[in-house]
Amino acid sequence: MTPIQNVSPSTAQNSCNFVVFAPTHLPKGLVVAKQILREEAPEEIRASYRQIYEGEGRKLVVKQFLYDWAPPAYDYPSLWRDAKRATTAEAPPPRAFFIGNHALWIGKNYRMQNGATLEKDRTRVEITLENGNFTDNELIYFCHGLEPANPEKAETILRTPFSHLSYQKRHLEKASGVPTGFWKHQRDKSLFSFALDKTAFEPPELIKEKLEELGYFLNSIFAVGENAQHPVELEFIFEHKDSPGSFIRLLTPTKFPPEVGDQECLCNGLYATSKTFSNGPHEAVFQQNGQNHLILVKPAPWTTQTWFFKLFKSLTDSKG
Numbered sequence: 301m302t303p304i305q306n307v308s309p310s311t312a313q314n315s316c317n318f319v320v321f322a323p324t325h326l327p328k329g330l331v332v333a334k335q336i337l338r339e340e341a342p343e344e345i346r347a348s349y350r351q352i353y354e355g356e357g358r359k360l361v362v363k364q365f366l367y368d369w370a371p372p373a374y375d376y377p378s379l380w381r382d383a384k385r386a387t388t389a390e391a392p393p394p395r396a397f398f399i400g401n402h403a404l405w406i407g408k409n410y411r412m413q414n415g416a417t418l419e420k421d422r423t424r425v426e427i428t429l430e431n432g433n434f435t436d437n438e439l440i441y442f443c444h445g446l447e448p449a450n451p452e453k454a455e456t457i458l459r460t461p462f463s464h465l466s467y468q469k470r471h472l473e474k475a476s477g478v479p480t481g482f483w484k485h486q487r488d489k490s491l492f493s494f495a496l497d498k499t500a501f502e503p504p505e506l507i508k509e510k511l512e513e514l515g516y517f518l519n520s521i522f523a524v525g526e527n528a529q530h531p532v533e534l535e536f537i538f539e540h541k542d543s544p545g546s547f548i549r550l551l552t553p554t555k556f557p558p559e560v561g562d563q564e565c566l567c568n569g570l571y572a573t574s575k576t577f578s579n580g581p582h583e584a585v586f587q588q589n590g591q592n593h594l595i596l597v598k599p600a601p602w603t604t605q606t607w608f609f610k611l612f613k614s615l616t617d618s619k620g
Contacts, residue, residue, distance in 0.1 A: 309449035329356035358432030376405035463520035556592035
């Protein structure tokens with residue numbers, strides 16, 4: 301489908317399955333040059349909204365969309381280091397700053413461009429710095445100023461289960477084999493990905509109980525397999541009751557013991573955590589009732605390493 305040019309953020313919201321944000325302030329000298337809407341269509345065309353800002357020899361490209369085809373690896377999928385293109389010295393782990401309850405990551409993307417990424421209220425915001433230099437403070441200030449273009453529609457979207465918003469709810473789609481996180485957990489691309497109602501399967505009761513104690517409640521379920529009734533993998537998405545987009549994802553089953561991927565992280569026993577940010581992302585692989593589980597925790601102000609280790613211990617010390 302041909303992208304539509306010159307679409308304002310409020311107009312774009314009418315065609316998007318995610319909250320569209322508009323900036324309330326821009327880095328010095330920049331003005332909007334292009335605003336481009338891509339509408340959802342079959343053949344793996346997801347909705348997205350792109351804004352290009354230019355001025356004084358600098359160029360900032362901002363893309364917004366719903367990242368729904370797999371868990372967003374490391375919380376900064378566009379900034380993950382492609383080991384075939386760059387060493388750790390050439391592309392160190394990105395820097396993190398909180399924008400409300402969500403982490404803004406600033407670093408280099410997998411194409412070795414300077415960039416940043418933020419998932420705010422479930423919307424993935426990817427920023428590419430194509431020309432000129434931008435300070436961290438400019439990007440932080442820009443992201444702090446992102447506000448819903450249509451607050452009423454934004455509230456409706458955030459009341460809708462994540463799986464109901466997803467592309468897979470309306471189109472048959474193959475599973476994605478993109479990296480999932482610090483532990484190697486990549487899906488079989490010959491299978492399909494399905495978005496399900498949250499009553500389709502029950503998560504393990506103990507895990508559900510422990511997450512609810514922390515304020516996370518089951519929001520959505522995704523399945524991977526030949527069909528939705530007999531999946532080879534289930535993904536349960538728990539969302540914090542006070543913070544839309546603050547997720548904990550449970551993937552089951554997974555490989556046990558796990559293998560470490562090629563990204564920078566701290567690994568201890570069967571858990572991993574971000575090497576540069578004490579609030580995560582965090583991951584834990586553990587066994588319970590003969591099943592192998594992988595927990596993925598999105599960074600939030602409360603998800604400290606101490607908080608995470610207590611969660612991991614509560615899941616592994618309990619019997620049942």
